[in-house]
Amino acid sequence: MSKVEMLYREALNRAIDEAMSSDSNVVILGEDVGLYGGSYRVSEGLVAKYGEDRVIDTPIAELSIVGNAVGMAIGGLRPIAEIMTANFALLAFDQIINHMAKYRYMSAGKITLPVVVRFPQGVSRQLAAQHSESYEQMLSAVPGVRVLAVSSVNYAYHALKRAIFSDDPIIFIEHELLYNKKGIVDFDEEIDIFKANIVKEGSDITIVSYLKMVDDVIKAVPEIEQKLNKSCEVIDLQTLNPIDFETIKKSVEKTGRVVIVEEDHYTGGYGSQIASFLAEKLFYTLDAPILRIAGEDTPIPYNRKLELASIPTPESIANRVTQWGESNGL
Amino acid sequence: MSKVEMLYREALNRAIDEAMSSDSNVVILGEDVGLYGGSYRVSEGLVAKYGEDRVIDTPIAELSIVGNAVGMAIGGLRPIAEIMTANFALLAFDQIINHMAKYRYMSAGKITLPVVVRFPQGVSRQLAAQHSESYEQMLSAVPGVRVLAVSSVNYAYHALKRAIFSDDPIIFIEHELLYNKKGIVDFDEEIDIFKANIVKEGSDITIVSYLKMVDDVIKAVPEIEQKLNKSCEVIDLQTLNPIDFETIKKSVEKTGRVVIVEEDHYTGGYGSQIASFLAEKLFYTLDAPILRIAGEDTPIPYNRKLELASIPTPESIANRVTQWGESNGL
Amino acid sequence: MDKREVEEIYYLMSLGRKFEYAAKEHYMSGEISGFLHLDIGQEAVSVGAMRAFEHGDVFTTYREHILAIAKGIEPKAVMAELFGKRSGVSQGRGGSMHLFEPALHFYGGDAIVGGHLPNAVGCAYARKFQKAQDGVMALFGDGATNGGAFFESLNIASAWKLPLLFLCENNRYAIGTEITRVAPFLEQSKKAEPYMPTIEVDGNDVIAVYEAVKEARSYIQKGHGPIFVEAFTYRWEGHSMSDAARYRSPEEVDIWKSKDPLKRVRKLLTQQYEMSEDEVDELDKKAQAVVDNAVEFATESEEPGVDELFDNIFVERVENVQG
Amino acid sequence: MDKREVEEIYYLMSLGRKFEYAAKEHYMSGEISGFLHLDIGQEAVSVGAMRAFEHGDVFTTYREHILAIAKGIEPKAVMAELFGKRSGVSQGRGGSMHLFEPALHFYGGDAIVGGHLPNAVGCAYARKFQKAQDGVMALFGDGATNGGAFFESLNIASAWKLPLLFLCENNRYAIGTEITRVAPFLEQSKKAEPYMPTIEVDGNDVIAVYEAVKEARSYIQKGHGPIFVEAFTYRWEGHSMSDAARYRSPEEVDIWKSKDPLKRVRKLLTQQYEMSEDEVDELDKKAQAVVDNAVEFATESEEPGVDELFDNIFVERVENVQG
Ligand SMILES: Cc1ncc(C[n+]2csc(CCOP(=O)(O)OP(=O)(O)O)c2C)c(N)n1
Ligand SMILES: Cc1ncc(C[n+]2csc(CCOP(=O)(O)OP(=O)(O)O)c2C)c(N)n1
Ligand SMILES: [Mg+2]
Numbered sequence A, B: 001m002s003k004v005e006m007l008y009r010e011a012l013n014r015a016i017d018e019a020m021s022s023d024s025n026v027v028i029l030g031e032d033v034g035l036y037g038g039s040y041r042v043s044e045g046l047v048a049k050y051g052e053d054r055v056i057d058t059p060i061a062e063l064s065i066v067g068n069a070v071g072m073a074i075g076g077l078r079p080i081a082e083i084m085t086a087n088f089a090l091l092a093f094d095q096i097i098n099h100m101a102k103y104r105y106m107s108a109g110k111i112t113l114p115v116v117v118r119f120p121q122g123v124s125r126q127l128a129a130q131h132s133e134s135y136e137q138m139l140s141a142v143p144g145v146r147v148l149a150v151s152s153v154n155y156a157y158h159a160l161k162r163a164i165f166s167d168d169p170i171i172f173i174e175h176e177l178l179y180n181k182k183g184i185v186d187f188d189e190e191i192d193i194f195k196a197n198i199v200k201e202g203s204d205i206t207i208v209s210y211l212k213m214v215d216d217v218i219k220a221v222p223e224i225e226q227k228l229n230k231s232c233e234v235i236d237l238q239t240l241n242p243i244d245f246e247t248i249k250k251s252v253e254k255t256g257r258v259v260i261v262e263e264d265h266y267t268g269g270y271g272s273q274i275a276s277f278l279a280e281k282l283f284y285t286l287d288a289p290i291l292r293i294a295g296e297d298t299p300i301p302y303n304r305k306l307e308l309a310s311i312p313t314p315e316s317i318a319n320r321v322t323q324w325g326e327s328n329g330l
Numbered sequence C, D: 001m002d003k004r005e006v007e008e009i010y011y012l013m014s015l016g017r018k019f020e021y022a023a024k025e026h027y028m029s030g031e032i033s034g035f036l037h038l039d040i041g042q043e044a045v046s047v048g049a050m051r052a053f054e055h056g057d058v059f060t061t062y063r064e065h066i067l068a069i070a071k072g073i074e075p076k077a078v079m080a081e082l083f084g085k086r087s088g089v090s091q092g093r094g095g096s097m098h099l100f101e102p103a104l105h106f107y108g109g110d111a112i113v114g115g116h117l118p119n120a121v122g123c124a125y126a127r128k129f130q131k132a133q134d135g136v137m138a139l140f141g142d143g144a145t146n147g148g149a150f151f152e153s154l155n156i157a158s159a160w161k162l163p164l165l166f167l168c169e170n171n172r173y174a175i176g177t178e179i180t181r182v183a184p185f186l187e188q189s190k191k192a193e194p195y196m197p198t199i200e201v202d203g204n205d206v207i208a209v210y211e212a213v214k215e216a217r218s219y220i221q222k223g224h225g226p227i228f229v230e231a232f233t234y235r236w237e238g239h240s241m242s243d244a245a246r247y248r249s250p251e252e253v254d255i256w257k258s259k260d261p262l263k264r265v266r267k268l269l270t271q272q273y274e275m276s277e278d279e280v281d282e283l284d285k286k287a288q289a290v291v292d293n294a295v296e297f298a299t300e301s302e303e304p305g306v307d308e309l310f311d312n313i314f315v316e317r318v319e320n321v322q323g
């Protein structure tokens, strides 16, 4: 019983379910989280178990979803707010950034906000420009909120549960294409949510990534290793704020070479902070220019061919890393 | 008459005034832009000249201010929307990012949005956490909008006027402490708004900055040059999206050393994109680690001493660059 | 109302429904992807409103195929868009949710619930400023009436007396959430009462919708400011293709299917306008042929090329760093 | 109303006004900086509301010194906050606009217009959930009633029947913009009418405010859902210290000054409660002493140290990269 195979969304469901059953102050709120079960079925079955007072279907009012969650936390609850898709979270940026992230500081620590805001993001399948974006770069730059972006099923369970019981506001970013990913949850594991995870060890190239791109990197690695005849170490960041620079540093001290892969647009993308850290703190350790692979600087198009051309794929990752390796004497 | 000394806010006022007088489709809207003259007096006198239909006092509804501007542009006008302070712009992020930045792309170019969104930002004087932020890192990462952040009075005039007549949506970021800066506007100059400006030439260290920090860098330079016995080249970015990498590149090819100074929080700050670009494309040109000087990762405190400790100042810039220079063999 | 107009209305409703079923079919077979929101059951609102507002600007949402067609966009350009083709009305960039045709004053296709309302307000401002004859119409669902953008728009349109017709398509549900669970009443026009006159209408009666919108249009054209029309209707299908609609009973759906807006106009045509069933069938056939042709056109059209990825982000293109 | 309560009310209003004038003085001389919003002229609303709502949670804005004091926060802790000292109620981190004291159920100090309303709604949800006896009050200005957050909050509080008292301080202006220029009417309670009962009250009559809030409080405590109280008043000073208030005439200001809420209670005390002018003067003196003491305390208190910069961002501190 201590290890169970399940889907990513089931792992999230399980984490919420257990948190709700162990603490009656845990509530969830969002559009269609109750009767409908959540648009990605993450909250399936919970309203039947915990009732409409704790599994709250909200109107389409994202500013209020987060704002209400903040108020609930002030009032003593532990709310988990779900935003249906990242793009709609923009409507709640004022509540996230001006309120959730700042009340504690402005009140000299008198206010504690145990709030989790969850949302899926990213390019799914032809959902077009208003349903395909990623906002980790914006949110990770906000002092006062933590940002987690979890790729593995096991970690999804542990990190969400831990986030729910954290006393800090945490934004928990998911990717729409991860929900049906299968994996094994080890219930006995103890996890530090502010640690990155080395998904694959290697000695020559460090590839840093997160969320769905980790899986795409893993798919690209065999071709890269074969063509360059080098071995890759793959780091799944897992926590975007704070950033676990220690893990990255150790790896880079071994490899001397770094590739950063993200799905979001290149310009101003989250990976630029990682690259910036390396160029500042590990400059003398680097043996080659950093390679950043990211989405193109364009709104996401509907047409499938264009959509795929706008983001990294296992193929494009393999190609670009190989080319970069070759032109840098690897 | 072709060169006139004026304040930064007067230069902006002049640009808007001339645009309004030459094109009756130019309108401005925002809170207190009319009767009150704008909270930083940028629109002073305009309502008397152009009437309430063209200088529109809006309710406190930032989502609508930008959303209405987008609709006005669809309807054939050239709106300039003013958001009183950057922090309130968060309420309009949905309209900026989901609508203003995407309608053209989603409509295959059938919609043209000649909208300018102006706002002041940054740490002024003890305005505390909800009135002191900077959002250039978030907005510069959005494909579909241009972002300008102008430091000189001359450029303020030219860039704003040019932005008003651009057919692309442009976010024009100002800094609250620049409004009373004096400078000379040269009306005969022709300016490319997508070019950075070399404010001071030098041969050993490239310092990249923008907005108010450019002035602070200039104040710090004499001490740096004296202590390190090296000369600094100072680049005022002026355009944050697109980024004028050409100008940076030329400078770095000369100096081999780069410092990036910004007021915004360090983690995820705008400067990380510049650092990332250098680490990718100019790795072999760099002779020393990049130094980023930025605000601390904290909400801005009210107390003046803490406030000043949370952002770069001429003194801290001089100290950090000197230290960095010394420990990197300069 | 003269017979030709009623015929045209019937034809458009029939065309709309057949279009939607064809879209559904080609979604199931994979040529169409993404989110597909069908308007079946709500044709009376879409067609009635567009026919009564031919010249003005129309801002609407992601459930807009029939609106687009009734406003004059060619069915084949809409179908090709759903197929992601370059011949689509948005050249395959927008898909089902993003149909734009400024030449026909159609700004359909905003997929942020309520997000287009401030844009409609701004456009109404421009039209008033320009002393244009026609005003602006904004369509939205019951679910949009709980969001800040909606309220800000009511207030501003009213404070500034803008020529804006708010048209609420109340189909009782926002995805799986019944409106009465998240608002204090069923009739969303109540929310507009402090700001402007309101009209409630049976949204399954196309003639009633048409008349109400005509009346409302003439109100805004006279410069009285905004007005609010609420049409009560029902969607037969799930919210989008990925919705199994378990939140409502089959009985409820059946009751509404028995109020089929299309059958109602057919009856009107045969009973009041003395058309034979065969003559009405001819209209259906004509509609089917147009839809078939649209599918054929969409199927045969070319996809956009990958080299066009960066087209139409900006008017003024500046080389960027990536690649 | 019994005499002791009216005396206490007068005392708090007097204290409030003297506090504000002292703040103004020390702003001019530089010990206080940033934005300083004075409540002079509006004391009846602030004190009346807080006295009638002693136990519940209060969410309010940046114009909140008197509210904080009337809710029980020590004047010296408020003044020290304005001075940016460690002994301030927010340890010098918040300043005038951000006063928080959860122990007294006071969450004043949000400086995003309307931004605290969704938080108040959430807190009211928690109180209902906990079957708490006291509800929540949210105070806001006329200018906040045009923003989306306000409307979303009306709708949600009403749909979910939350124990929330909306209290609008209508002082006619949002900085330089008169409310009637950006909303279709003066009375903002009209906007709440579709959702809940509303009460309008003379905001310069502290007894009327007190009674109205008491009544409203008992309504929400009975579980009927939210209620809306609108108090009409006027601020004598500019919006903040940086406002010369050229958008309104001196005559207008004078008319309102003649309705001084403080004089009105004084009259009540001397005429109806048989206090002598001297006795009332004593209350003023007591208030002045408290204010003087607060200034002294604030002046002498220490500033926070630079090494405390990163305190209280998070509960769980993790080392970060900078520095
Ligand atoms: C701001 C925002 N929040 C959430 C969504 C997800 N969403 C898409 S449609 C929809 C329901 C809208 O219901 P309604 O307005 O009644 O229109 P209908 O679909 O019934 O036509 C929701 C919640 C969205 N697109 N935008
Ligand atoms: C969202 C937002 N927009 C703009 C501002 C700037 N601002 C501060 S106070 C104010 C006027 C508010 O007026 P009102 O609500 O009537 O309150 P009053 O100041 O009259 O008490 C404005 C526009 C702000 N703080 N927040
Ligand atoms: Mg609906």
Ligand SMILES: [Mg+2]
Pocket (backbone or CB within 6 Å): D141, D142, D143, D169, D170, D171, D172, D173, D174, D175
């Ligand atoms: Mg006011």
